[in-house]
Amino acid sequence: MVVQDSRLLRVQHAMKQSAQVLLLALLVWMLLALLVFTYFADFQLNQNPKTVSSFNSESSRSTYSQHSGRAIKSSSNARWGVFAERRGPYQRRQVFLPPHAKEYFYFRKFDRRGLGVKKSKIIPPEDNDRDDYFSNPWSVVRGLWKGHVSSRMLSAKLQRAMKDHVHTNKHRVLYKGQRKLNKSKQELLCQMKEQAQIRTLNGTEQPFADLGFKQLVSPPLQQKYRTCAVVASAGAILNSSLGHEIDSHDAVLRFNAAPSEGYERDVGSKTTIRIMNSQILANPKYRFGSSLLYKNITLVAWDPAPYNIDLHKWFLHPDYDLFTPYITHRKAFPEQPFYILHPSFIWKLWDIVQSITEENIQPNPPSSGFIGIILMMNLCEKIHVYEYIPSMRQTDLCHYHELQYDMACTFGAYHPLLYEKLLVKRMSTASEEDLRKKGKVTLPGFSKIKCLL
Structure with a gap:
């Protein structure tokens, strides 16, 4: 009897030890599983731009x-x-x-x-x-x-x-115009043709007249192209294979420091006009004076002045000093066409967007993209705009040539981008298939818009 009790105790003790080992193994397994799950979850988030x-x-x-x-x-x-x-x-x-x-x-x-x-x-x-x-x-x-x-x-x-x-209203914008929200496509095109005629500094206004700008300015920009491509810098243009189609146009507009070298398959290689905000001229990292990006093409620069178009104040306190690089470049390359957009042209575009929008849009200048599109409507008979309105490749990658991710680059925070894009869509004759597959908008040039007097 004593022997049987001893054996029973040994068996119970062994079972108890086995249960403890099993429980410990289970806890270790659960801890490892949790660690693995956490690792791969974080890894997946980090890998998804x-x-x-x-x-x-x-x-x-x-x-x-x-x-x-x-x-x-x-x-x-x-x-x-x-x-x-x-x-x-x-x-x-x-x-x-x-x-x-x-x-x-x-x-x-x-x-x-x-x-x-x-x-x-x-x-x-x-x-x-x-x-x-x-x-x-x-x-x-x-x-x-x-x-x-x-x-x-x-x-x-x-x-x-x-x-x-x-709320901040940095530029002290005070819009006094009327708003008409339900304009037809033809009405929008005619309003744009009437109110958005291109204007550049011609050197006759003060303080530029006293500074000798009249001797520096290039001959006036005029309509001279049949078909034009406006190539947005959006990341969505990657893997588009649009390069050949873009290069088939008579003129191609690009923005700021967006390169074509290395991206020819998607964005093409031709550049006819480059529009730049003043930071490109003022910031040494963009190498405005030496980079080949800015050679042998027409250059157009802009910088926001006060909404009341105080040219003296603007000349003394631009957002970035574009005047010094402009003077230097015009003296070094007098044959290269180079223009500074008049602030009245910039703010007139803002007025147009606000005039057809019920909501109060951001009281800041329009984006370079919108300015460039209207610039080309002045110069071309027909304009194709690529990836300004996103295609099915839409992404929060801001620019195809940089690693920066932000949905504000597509829909706007500082610039009234959302409202600009809606206006461009309302003027476009492109099919939804073109929008979906190519991010392509088709617009008529001002010379082709017929309006009743």
């Missing part, structure tokens, strides 16, 4: 990057919460990488008309909905294709940034 789109902290809600200027390249091993600062036109801007937060999985829903719906769900993002963890940018893109968008469709972050700019 479309996730880089949000603000870093509450203190930075009022600053947001926008669709102009050039960014420094983001470090490939940057960690969450780290941001890179860059200097661009009009303000100090910041490019943020996303924080690790439950906000990732909040999406704003939209109905078929593209209008916001109050109710929202917490759902995991699908592969085609990872562009912006605060809203679905594809709803905005589809709205642009249809010609029906509103700022209410944008993420809360972008809406806040837009409202901040409206």
Whole structure:
């Protein structure tokens, strides 16, 4: 009996030890599984460039990057919460990488008309909905294709940034014109033809007359091209294979420091005109005086003056000093056409956008993209614009030649980009298939627009 009890105790003890070992192994396995899951989840987020789109902290809600200027390249091993600062036109801007937060999985829903719906769900993002963890940018893109968008469709972050700019009103904009919202395509084209005739500095106004600008300016810009291509710098143009089609045009417009070398298959190789914001001329990193990007083509520069067009104040305090590089370049290369857009032309374009928009748009100058499109409507009989309105390749990669990700580059924060793009779509004769597949907009030049007197 004693022997049997002893054996039973040994068996029970062995079973107890086995259970403890099994429990310990189970805990170790669960810990390893958790570590592996966390590693691969973070790795997937880091590898997906479309996730880089949000603000870093509450203190930075009022600053947001926008669709102009050039960014420094983001470090490939940057960690969450780290941001890179860059200097661009009009303000100090910041490019943020996303924080690790439950906000990732909040999406704003939209109905078929593209209008916001109050109710929202917490759902995991699908592969085609990872562009912006605060809203679905594809709803905005589809709205642009249809010609029906509103700022209410944008993420809360972008809406806040837009409202901040409206409140700040840096350029003291005071719009006194009328608003007519339901203009037909023909009415819009005729308004543009009447009010958006190109104007450049001619050296006859003060203070430029006393400074001898009249002897520096190039002959007036005039309409002389049959077909023109406007090539946006958006990241969506990558993998488009549009290069051959772009180069088939009589003239090609490019923006700022966007290169063609190395990207010929997608953006072409021809450059006829380059439009630049003043930062390109003033910032040494763009090598305006020496780079081949700015040689043997027509150059057009712009800088925002006060809304009341105070030329004296503008000359003394431009956003970036474009006048000194302009004078130096004109003296060194007097045969190269080089123009500075008159501020009245810039702000007239803003007035036009506001005049057909019910909402108060950002009181800041239009984007280089919109300015360039209207410039070419002055110079060409027919204009094709590529990836200004995003195609099915839409991405939050700001520029095809830089590693910077921000949905504001597509939909606007500082510039009234959303409203500009809606106006361009309303004037376009392109099919939705062209918009979807090529990001292509077709516009008539002013010389081809017939209007009743």
